Amino acid sequence: MALSKLDNLYRQVILDHSEHPHHHGHLSDATNDIELRNPTCGDVLQLQIQMDDDDRIKDIAFSGSGCTISQASASMMTDAVVGKKAQEADDMVEVFSELIVGDKSVDTDVLGDAAVLEGVKQFPARIKCAMLAWKALHKALAADDHVAQVASLHASDPKEDNVNDRD
Amino acid sequence: MVKQLKTIKADFPILDQKVNDEQLVYLDNAATTQKPKAVVEALDHYYYHDNANVHRGVHTLAERATEQFEAARQKVADFINAGDKKNILFTRGTTQSLNWIAASYGEATIHEGDEIVISYMEHHSNLVPWQQLALRKKAVLKYIGMNEDGTLDMADAKKQITDKTKIVSIAHVSNVLGVVNPIKQLASIAHQHGAIMVGDGAQSVPHMPIDVQDLDVDFYAFSGHKMLGPTGIGVLYGKTSLLEAMPPIEFGGEMIDFVDLYESSWKELPWKFEAGTPDISGAIGLGAAIDYLSEIGMDQIEKHEQDIVNYVLPKLLAIDDLEIYGPKDPSKHTGVIAFNLKGLHPHDLATALDMEGVAVRAGHHCAQPLMKYLNVPATARASFYFYNDSNDADRLVEAILAAKEFFKHGTV
Structure with a gap:
């Protein structure tokens, strides 16, 4: 039964997050705002962050459309970073990236539920789905305050070069 | 002399392999086709x-x-x-x-x-x-x-x-x-x-x-x-x-x-x-x-592909919660068949089919305005060629049913 391998990818906690995403919706007083697209598959993710005066993520919300993996990853990411300082959150993006595409072993405790996405490693075509929300977080944190921006993931980064969509 | 369609798979060595422990069924021909020995x-x-x-x-x-x-x-x-x-x-x-x-x-x-x-x-x-x-x-x-x-x-x-x-x-x-x-x-x-x-x-x-x-x-x-x-x-x-x-x-x-x-x-x-x-x-x-x-003849190829569509399209239409895009009448439909399983993103569906050895495309198919027109973010797509047969069509249907079952139980 070949679909048994799917259990490594679609763990129950991932399906739960996808079905009932946390921090899903919009913020009325966001300070950072980004829409990140994955042009190869059509996923769109809007991410809003409200930073407090202490440079902490006071609140965070996402919306858009995507597959189970991208939605679950976004939900888990928002759980993991809310309340964190900007630099801490950005460091978490690095840890997550290393977990999914790297070859070093990393301490995943900081990632919370998101650590179970490690299974995506065995499905190279789906790495981009898992990375989308974290890339969006990185870009949103790097953006100037109050400037909404739209960006696309591009294949120039080898870490993102796993989905090929020409036909 | 007309080449017999049933012996044709042997001309495409790439088709004779296992993918994820299953015999490969290649149904992404609208993206690119495989090459016969004669071309290589x-x-x-x-x-x-x-x-x-x-x-x-x-x-x-x-x-x-x-x-x-x-x-x-x-x-x-x-x-x-x-x-x-x-x-x-x-x-x-x-x-x-x-x-x-x-x-x-x-x-x-x-x-x-x-x-x-x-x-x-x-x-x-x-x-x-x-x-x-x-x-x-x-x-x-x-x-x-x-x-x-x-x-x-x-x-x-x-x-x-x-x-x-x-x-x-x-x-x-x-x-x-x-x-x-x-x-x-x-x-x-x-x-x-x-x-x-x-x-x-x-x-x-x-x-x-x-x-x-x-x-x-x-x-x-x-x-x-x-x-x-x-x-x-x-x-x-x-x-x-x-x-x-x-x-x-x-x-x-x-x-x-x-x-x-x-x-x-x-x-x-x-x-x-x-x-x-x-x-x-x-x-x-x-x-x-x-x-x-x-050598095969384009008339033959067209007829064979139409036979497959006549065979597979009604089977796909019979699957509950599977939406098919384009005409439901097989005589108006070529071997390019786009579909979505209700409640499941096409990427998740395509990954499941891949685990069953069935290669299909998922995404916007370089047709974003059409996706908008159909009001879907993306679709899965199976596309047949003359080297595919009714067995491949059966494998597609079985894989979709298996994926449907997997995600139904997984998400309850």
Whole structure:
């Protein structure tokens, strides 16, 4: 039964997050705002962050459309970073990236539920789905305050070069 | 002699392998097709025995390479009944062919206020070049609408194409909806209004007999790799008078007649458009692909694919919660079948099918405006070719049912 391998990818906690995403919706007083697209598959993710005066993520919300993996990853990411300082959150993006595409072993405790996405490693075509929300977080944190921006993931980064969509 | 379809899989060694422990079922033929031994051996033979640059050497190898390269052009001309091989330009693929028309013919003939008419079901390669041309020239880009079943709305076509229309460019077969558009009828409407007709043949030439003179298209574009040929070779057919009037798009070696310090003249058709060393092996490989297809017969191929659609489409339609895009009537549907399982993103579905050894595409299929029109972010798509059989169709249906079961239990 070949679909048994799917259990490594679609763990129950991932399906739960996808079905009932946390921090899903919009913020009325966001300070950072980004829409990140994955042009190869059509996923769109809007991410809003409200930073407090202490440079902490006071609140965070996402919306858009995507597959189970991208939605679950976004939900888990928002759980993991809310309340964190900007630099801490950005460091978490690095840890997550290393977990999914790297070859070093990393301490995943900081990632919370998101650590179970490690299974995506065995499905190279789906790495981009898992990375989308974290890339969006990185870009949103790097953006100037109050400037909404739209960006696309591009294949120039080898870490993102796993989905090929020409036909 | 007609090749027997049932022995054909043996000509495609790549199909005989396991993927994720299951026998591979390759159903992504609208993206690219697999290559028969005959094509790979033609590339092999060329590089091992005849490799040289074309059109310029006096030595024996250069003569052989030139002869085979030009023979391939003749095969293409015969295959689509172009009339003459001077009407066949070798390009990199459908995308480049269409870009050439926009960049040369379009640039010279489109002026402010002129209209370019396409449809909502166009692949980005038959949309963005016209959109950008329209933006450059302040021309008007218009879209022909679709009927409920995904077929082109011909009543709307008659409304959209007017005396201001200069170019009509439509896919002969949709790469998502699997509909065949009435190109001949569209060409007739375009010509009544003094417009030219461009056919995007990327999904038609590999699957059915094509006669460009009968269709009366002014330009016709297609790719080699979707019809058993290598990647990197494509074709642009054009009527003689248009090609002769068109300025070259690229300049350099191989396309010149005489070069002076301050002016140059061009070779005659078709070479005036082919600057630089062409994809010689690609053209020879495409020639071998055409030989292979011709041996089977395009009528046979079309009939076999229709038989598969007649077989599989009702089975897919019978699956609860599986939405099929395009016509539900198998006689109106080609072997390109796009679908979505309710409540499941097509990427999740495609990953599940891959685990069952079934290769399908998931995404927007380079047709974002069509996805918007259908109001879906993406779809899964199975696309059949003549080397697929009813067993492959069964495997697709079984895999979809298994995926449905998996996600139903997983998410409860």
